[in-house]
Amino acid sequence: MLKGRHLIGPGDFTIEELDSLFCLAERIQDDPRYLRKACEGKVLATLFFEPSTRTRLSFEAAMLRLGGNCLGFAEPGSSSAAKGESLADTARIVSGYADAIVMRNPKEGAALLASRYAAVPVINAGDGGHHHPTQTLTDLLTIKRLRGAVAGLTVGFCGDLKFGRTVHSLAKALTRYPRIETVFISPPELRAPDYIKAELGAPFLETDSLEKVIGELDILYMTRVQRERFFNEEEYIRLKDSYILTKEKMRLAKKDLIILHPLPRLNEIAPEVDEDPRAAYFKQAVYGMFVRMALLSSILGCV
Ligand code: NCD
DSSP states (O other), rough: OOOOOBOTTTTOHHHHHHHHHHHHHHHHHOOTTTTTTTTOOOOOEEEEEOOOHHHHHHHHHHHHTTEEEEEESSSGSSSSGGOOOOHHHHHHHHTTTTTTEEEEETTTHHHHHHHHSSSOOOEEEETTTTHHHHHHHHHHHHHHHHHSOOOSSSSEEEEEEEHHHHHHHHHHHHTTTTTTTEEEEEEGGGGGOHHHHHHHOOEEEEOOOOOHHHGGGGGGOOOOOOOGGGGGGHHHHOOOTSOOBBBHTTSSSTTOOOOEESSSSOBBBBBGGGTTTTTTHHHHHHHHHHHHHHHHHHTTTTT
8 A cells, every 4th residue: 555655744644544554563563573574675775964863773673674674874974965966866876776765854845855856765754844754653653552542632742843843743643633632832932833833724722831731631742952953052052941841740740641752852851750651752762663664564565
């Protein structure tokens, strides 16, 4: 069903396609031998023009666990981008070497552009402050695994909602599920962009106070203030610690709240919260590899 498809934005796959992807990811997680050699002989190119730990390594781990191979670069300085090669040419050339391309780039729209020139599926691993659809797959699978279903939840997004691409993608994806209430929690300077709010096509609440709303939430999605997207370092320093989730604040939250974070975490979640059974962000990172195994085996037609 997903064979040969690109994944550029959070709305590219239908709910049914997402459901079958999540079922596949659960099956792979529950039976480590399943699909162990499914992608034998296939090659994945990981082209990372921006820093990454989880996304790149979980994609590479996913491909290796499926019996495939990986090549690529982890920073643009070591590729011909440093010589001024266009993304279109890079995409064309890498298509001759690999069966799929995973790309992260600081420019919004970069993955979409690459997909127009690539002869193989392109997966967007983050395009500037725009979208990050495979983090959304990770987030939805985590919610599904921990809550049983993605429905009837009040989801709070907290932190840098302006530049946080994981927020943009997940908020948009969630509007397609039943009875989801969205709460945006940020300082006025870091509110979600209007184009994202318009794309939601559903009502939402906006506030600058985490304390006021934390007691209502089923999911709290914390985010890092995205220093690399600020024009002004002083502004970053002023805003970086706007929210710090502590044990004390967690006393106001529901007993079955789930705390998510795409990671890396800086100060926004105090390490003392890690012991709280409601902290799910480390589990979330592990689910990310299984959902990427499901994604790769599906788009490569190996399942
Ligand atoms: C996120 C990203 O790159 O957007 N990281 C990730 O992929 N897990 C979040 C972030 O960098 O803050």
